[in-house]
Amino acid sequence: LSPYAVSGVAACNAANRISHFFDLLGPSLAVDTACSSAMTAIHQACEALRSGRSSLALAGGANVLLNPVGYMGFSHASMLSPTGRCRPFSQQADGYVRAEAVGVLLLKPLKAALVDGDRIHGVILGSAANADGRTLGLSFPSARSQAALLSGVYAAAGLTPGDVAYVEAHGTGTVAGDPVECRALGRALGQGRNQPLPVGSVKSNLGHAESASGIPGLLKGLLVLREQWIPPTLHAAPVNPAINFPLLGLSPAVEGQPLPSAGRSVVGVNSFGFGGANVHVILASAPAPCANGTPAPAGRPRAHLSTPAPRTRTRVPLVISARTPQALAEAAHAWAAHFEDQTGRPDARQAFYNAAYTACRRRAWHPHRAAILASGPQSAAAALRSVAAGKPEGAALVQ
Numbered sequence: 001l002s003p004y005a006v007s008g009v010a011a012c013n014a015a016n017r018i019s020h021f022f023d024l025l026g027p028s029l030a031v032d033t034a035c036s037s038a039m040t041a042i043h044q045a046c047e048a049l050r051s052g053r054s055s056l057a058l059a060g061g062a063n064v065l066l067n068p069v070g071y072m073g074f075s076h077a078s079m080l081s082p083t084g085r086c087r088p089f090s091q092q093a094d095g096y097v098r099a100e101a102v103g104v105l106l107l108k109p110l111k112a113a114l115v116d117g118d119r120i121h122g123v124i125l126g127s128a129a130n131a132d133g134r135t136l137g138l139s140f141p142s143a144r145s146q147a148a149l150l151s152g153v154y155a156a157a158g159l160t161p162g163d164v165a166y167v168e169a170h171g172t173g174t175v176a177g178d179p180v181e182c183r184a185l186g187r188a189l190g191q192g193r194n195q196p197l198p199v200g201s202v203k204s205n206l207g208h209a210e211s212a213s214g215i216p217g218l219l220k221g222l223l224v225l226r227e228q229w230i231p232p233t234l235h236a237a238p239v240n241p242a243i244n245f246p247l248l249g250l251s252p253a254v255e256g257q258p259l260p261s262a263g264r265s266v267v268g269v270n271s272f273g274f275g276g277a278n279v280h281v282i283l284a285s286a287p288a289p290c291a292n293g294t295p296a297p298a299g300r301p302r303a304h305l306s307t308p309a310p311r312t313r314t315r316v317p318l319v320i321s322a323r324t325p326q327a328l329a330e331a332a333h334a335w336a337a338h339f340e341d342q343t344g345r346p347d348a349r350q351a352f353y354n355a356a357y358t359a360c361r362r363r364a365w366h367p368h369r370a371a372i373l374a375s376g377p378q379s380a381a382a383a384l385r386s387v388a389a390g391k392p393e394g395a396a397l398v399q
Contacts, residue, residue, distance in 0.1 A: 099207030171201025186248025
């Protein structure tokens with residue numbers, strides 16, 4: 001034992017080290033609600049932002065599998081799949097597969113993000129958390145509590161079940177969990193709709209990341225909104241006959257399909273802990289900013305993530321950086337090779353402009369830097385080759 005061992009194994013320091021490194025001064029804490037930990041952290045961060053206690057928050061989760069103890073315990077509890085697949089909503093569901101994941105979200109009030117010109121990936125319309133209370137056992141879920149959570153969070157956000165286009169379910173593929181979750185979804189959101197509510201689970205693709213599992217689920221929800229497409233949930237067919245999907249108004253997304261156009265393109269994300277701690281987050285597409293930084297009027301198309309290339313052959317800056325001069329030369333070679341591969345493609349100029357914008361505005365800068373001015377991938381590659389050779393020519397500057 002040593003002081004380093006003590007600080008190294010303290011769960012709080014998973015968060016505190018980040019605050020220490022980046023000199024963050026607000027609340028810094030680790031959250032443990034089992035499988036809903038990451039989403040609980042996101043909900044708490046949203047509450048801090050809504051109350052004005054914080055102007056920006058980092059929230060996320062990590063799960064790393066370092067020893068066999070968890071496997072032994074969950075296996076004895078018959079929670080793990082002996083066939084090695086997460087099969088959400090399936091007749092063949094037989095447990096889940098443990099997985100690793102890490103992810104962090106940067107959250108801030110929408111108005112502030114628009115004013116600051118941030119690239120916004122999505123908007124959290126609402127979030128809420130509750131607990132199952134007393135059930136048949138600590139790890140046995142409650143459809144009543146889950147349904148109450150769903151009904152409450154959508155009512156607070158001013159949304160109706162018909163506004164919800166898709167739900168990313170917790171969906172672990174366990175015999176007890178899937179039927180209970182589907183009953184809750186049906187009671188709160190599925191029944192009474194004109195069309196069945198599509199439901200899916202990213203755990204069929206990645207496995208169950210346990211305490212971090214809310215991160216892949218939430219990121220999938222953002223991608224569903226961005227792409228307007230629901231990817232298939234693998235291993236779901238044949239669906240579980242013990243779950244009456246038509247009666248519940250639910251439709252497992254066993255095949256890829258477009259996001260329903262009816263409603264407000266709202267996506268819900270479920271996350272449940274095996275001790276009964278439940279969280280739900282409501283997502284919507286990012287609004288296109290107006291000139292004054294306010295959200296666009298309803299119905300205006302969402303802003304595209306890339307910026308259109310200039311109509312004329314205007315030269316634009318591209319900045320690369322590295323920690324050493326040798327690394328800078330290698331980076332210049334790599335960038336040049338990339339642009340040479342792009343030359344001649346129909347979208348080469350747009351791709352070059354996107355890369356230049358990202359390099360200047362979205363990447364961290366290291367001490368050794370080079371900047372070039374170029375009108376397209378061909379001229380950029382030539383300028384970068386001169387930088388790599390140590391003889392910058394034309395519109396190139398090396399620091």
